[in-house]
Amino acid sequence: MFSSVSRTFSEERGRLIFLWPVGLMAGIAWYFALSGEPPVLFGSGMLVVSGVFLALTWRNPFRVIAIPIFLVALGFSAASVRTQIVATPLLQEEIHYQQVEGTIDEIEPVEKKIKLVISHPIVEGLAAVDTPLRLRISFRDRGGAWQIGDRVRMMADLFPLPQAVMPGSYDFARHFYFRRIGGNGFAMRPPEIVWAAEPSGIAGFLNNLRHHIGDDMRSKMPGASGAVAAAMTVGETGPIPANDKDNLRNSGLAHMLAIAGLHLGIVAAIIFFSVRLLLALSPTLALKFPIKKIAAFTALSGAFFYLLLAGCPVPALRAFIMVGVLFLGFMLDRSGISLRTLAMAAGFILLAFPEAMFGASFQMSFSATLAIISFSETFGSYFYRGVPSWKSKIFNHGLGIIFTSLVATLATAPFVLYNFNRLASFGLLSNIIVVPLATFVIMPAMVVSLLLMPLGLQGISYVPLKFGIDIMLKLAAWVTALPFASLHFPAPSDLGLVISTTGLLWLCIIRAKWRVFGIPLIIAGLCTIALHRPPDMLIGHDMRQVMARLDDGEYTLLKGSAKSFTGEDWLRAEGQDAAVPLKNSGVECDREICRYRAKGREIIVIKSDKDEALLESACRENADILAAWRYLTRESCPGPQRVIGRNELETHGAHELWLGGKGISIARVREGDGRRAWQLPVEPEGDGEEK
Numbered sequence: 001m002f003s004s005v006s007r008t009f010s011e012e013r014g015r016l017i018f019l020w021p022v023g024l025m026a027g028i029a030w031y032f033a034l035s036g037e038p039p040v041l042f043g044s045g046m047l048v049v050s051g052v053f054l055a056l057t058w059r060n061p062f063r064v065i066a067i068p069i070f071l072v073a074l075g076f077s078a079a080s081v082r083t084q085i086v087a088t089p090l091l092q093e094e095i096h097y098q099q100v101e102g103t104i105d106e107i108e109p110v111e112k113k114i115k116l117v118i119s120h121p122i123v124e125g126l127a128a129v130d131t132p133l134r135l136r137i138s139f140r141d142r143g144g145a146w147q148i149g150d151r152v153r154m155m156a157d158l159f160p161l162p163q164a165v166m167p168g169s170y171d172f173a174r175h176f177y178f179r180r181i182g183g184n185g186f187a188m189r190p191p192e193i194v195w196a197a198e199p200s201g202i203a204g205f206l207n208n209l210r211h212h213i214g215d216d217m218r219s220k221m222p223g224a225s226g227a228v229a230a231a232m233t234v235g236e237t238g239p240i241p242a243n244d245k246d247n248l249r250n251s252g253l254a255h256m257l258a259i260a261g262l263h264l265g266i267v268a269a270i271i272f273f274s275v276r277l278l279l280a281l282s283p284t285l286a287l288k289f290p291i292k293k294i295a296a297f298t299a300l301s302g303a304f305f306y307l308l309l310a311g312c313p314v315p316a317l318r319a320f321i322m323v324g325v326l327f328l329g330f331m332l333d334r335s336g337i338s339l340r341t342l343a344m345a346a347g348f349i350l351l352a353f354p355e356a357m358f359g360a361s362f363q364m365s366f367s368a369t370l371a372i373i374s375f376s377e378t379f380g381s382y383f384y385r386g387v388p389s390w391k392s393k394i395f396n397h398g399l400g401i402i403f404t405s406l407v408a409t410l411a412t413a414p415f416v417l418y419n420f421n422r423l424a425s426f427g428l429l430s431n432i433i434v435v436p437l438a439t440f441v442i443m444p445a446m447v448v449s450l451l452l453m454p455l456g457l458q459g460i461s462y463v464p465l466k467f468g469i470d471i472m473l474k475l476a477a478w479v480t481a482l483p484f485a486s487l488h489f490p491a492p493s494d495l496g497l498v499i500s501t502t503g504l505l506w507l508c509i510i511r512a513k514w515r516v517f518g519i520p521l522i523i524a525g526l527c528t529i530a531l532h533r534p535p536d537m538l539i540g541h542d543m544r545q546v547m548a549r550l551d552d553g554e555y556t557l558l559k560g561s562a563k564s565f566t567g568e569d570w571l572r573a574e575g576q577d578a579a580v581p582l583k584n585s586g587v588e589c590d591r592e593i594c595r596y597r598a599k600g601r602e603i604i605v606i607k608s609d610k611d612e613a614l615l616e617s618a619c620r621e622n623a624d625i626l627a628a629w630r631y632l633t634r635e636s637c638p639g640p641q642r643v644i645g646r647n648e649l650e651t652h653g654a655h656e657l658w659l660g661g662k663g664i665s666i667a668r669v670r671e672g673d674g675r676r677a678w679q680l681p682v683e684p685e686g687d688g689e690e691k
Contacts, residue, residue, distance in 0.1 A: 015509050018339045021346040022505065023068050027075025028354045036674020040084065043077035079354035082178070083677050088133040090680060091183030095158040099124040100185065101194065102135060104150045107211050110238035114141045116152070116191070117181065123158065132182020139187040147196065148207040154191035159184050160680060163541045163653045165566045166573065167667040168494070177678035178355045206308050210234040213453070221462055225469040231257045233446055235310045244473055250486035251479035252409070252427020253434055253472065260315030260365055261322070262435070266443040267306050268323050272299035296330035314349060314356045315365035321345035322369070339373055339509065342366070360419040364412045367504060371411030372404055374508035379403070405431040414492060414500035414525060421572045423487045426479045434472050441468035488575040490532040492525055500525025534574050535656040536598055540566055541649050541669065543629040546605050547579070548587060548596045556585035558594045559607050593618065601659040603627065604640065624664060625657070
């Protein structure tokens with residue numbers, strides 16, 4: 001038996017090389033999991049030491065240990081270096097109604113609003129050394145003609161970067177930090193242009209072109225169809241109506257809005273086959289020139305332009321690398337897409353943008369592509385082998401699309417649950433219809449519209465483009481209306497996601513029969529959903545939102561709105577569609593104070609932060625916990641066993657509480673005294689620890 005396992009491992013050794021990006025991911029995860037920022041030279045020093053160890057052991061069996069260690073060190077070092085490169089001052093506190101001036105870097109249209117990212121800002125009353133490199137400011141869309149490169153001025157309220165809404169949830173401050181954005185804001189009126197400037201360089205030209213194309217599509221195809229067309233063409237998803245976004249998400253078609261492998265692959269294929277067909281029409285050109293290589297080069301150039309036009313999102317970047325390798329293979333008479341290509345794309349993105357690993361787009365894009373390539377390696381010949389009848393070809397290709405959609409859906413399920421806490425029950429049905437529609441109607445019409453736009457004739461292609469998108473939106477609405485179209489679940493644990501990912505890698509990369517052991521690993525990871533222990537109470541970092549769990553397991557908002565971003569995120573994380581109205585919850589609550597009792601414990605929540613007499617009275621009560629948006633200490637509030645005040649919330653962020661007979665367990669967004677580069681150095685004013 002041992003010899004059989006050894007022989008099988010030896011046979012699979014050549015494919016284990018495809019796992020080298022996993023080592024980078026482990027190092028990146030280690031770096032971001034730290035509670036405090038490591039010394040600047042720690043990653044570099046670790047990389048040098050591991051590199052020396054690898055060089056010394058390269059020709060002996062110890063390299064099996066040295067290679068993973070080196071990859072982990074490389075991933076850690078890449079994340080550390082990237083953090084230093086994008087470093088920006090962070091806005092330390094709220095600034096209200098001050099003049100802000102800056103140069104427009106990005107224009108992000110959103111439904112009824114516009115968000116501008118401005119660089120080199122000047123904020124009235126804020127020293128230059130404390131001013132972030134970039135700010136993101138939104139305002140109501142009342143019409144305007146802003147362009148990338150314009151210098152604008154406005155009166156705005158500015159705010160520090162938002163925190164994670166609950167322990168373990170997405171870190172928005174980290175996301176903005178790696179975009180070199182140090183603060184957000186809201187302008188009372190649209191900004192005025194100080195001076196208009198022609199955008200400099202290719203980046204400015206492409207940004208303005210992207211904005212112009214999006215505006216043109218939305219103006220000439222009013223409603224959701226134009227917004228979706230702009231999203232699929234230039235990546236501007238903000239203006240899509242919320243109802244249509246929900247329908248696409250609930251029907252499993254949200255991936256159509258993200259410019260990724262499907263979009264970029266179809267565009268490249270359209271260009272390749274069109275150019276090759278046109279060149280083949282001339283016998284002279286077909287005989288004297290390598291028209292396949294010319295078509296491949298043209299398709300690669302078109303795909304590159306589309307990548308730049310879309311703003312280089314991670315899924316599109318991954319797809320471009322793979323498409324690039326495919327067409328380079330055509331030009332060099334070599335084979336194209338393979339697991340080796342996917343590993344190369346993943347490694348490039350992880351080294352250049354380590355923070356992308358935590359994005360749903362990275363996780364879902366690579367997992368779907370990995371599964372599809374592995375499936376094609378194993379079963380591709382059954383669907384795409386040569387058959388004599390054209391009817392058989394159509395049937396086989398249709399069957400291939402069905403199974404490919406099924407494989408991609410199953411492969412991305414752990415990441416969909418982890419990031420969005422929901423599954424589209426009829427996603428396979430939706431994709432079977434929409435993928436051919438996108439391949440043969442929507443994407444060709446989009447490519448033609450881009451080609452006709454310089455001539456002002458793009459309206460011709462907008463007719464089939466709108467037709468195809470309208471069908472997709474109607475299908476999404478119909479599927480969403482079906483019973484159990486979208487199922488909500490708590491997320492798998494972090495460990496569960498790692499187990500499921502390990503199972504997926506094992507299933508897709510190993511070729512031997514024991515690859516099937518990856519399936520129980522995937523299932524085991526998903527089963528950690530059952531281990532989820534829902535908190536009895538959640539308290540937001542600014543205490544504008546407080547949520548409590550009732551006896552039947554449903555949640556109600558003691559403070560705040562269930563329709564707010566934080567409220568929706570909390571409910572989604574707990575697998576709940578809507579909150580129980582407070583008046584029907586049975587919790588003793590009024591406009592100023594709530595008394596939540598569960599499992600033999602009592603928590604007092606002070607909703608009003610201005611009533612001194614109410615707070616003083618509550619501080620004399622013998623409750624288990626008192627929570628209030630005031631600076632509290634045990635000395636100033638001696639009655640409760642523990643106090644959670646503004647000082648603790650500002651220092652540690654949102655709280656989750658579990659009540660029990662033996663005590664109260666608390667988890668916080670920010671544990672310990674360490675500070676990451678994207679976190680504010682908050683000093684607590686007292687504490688709220690147990691007496």
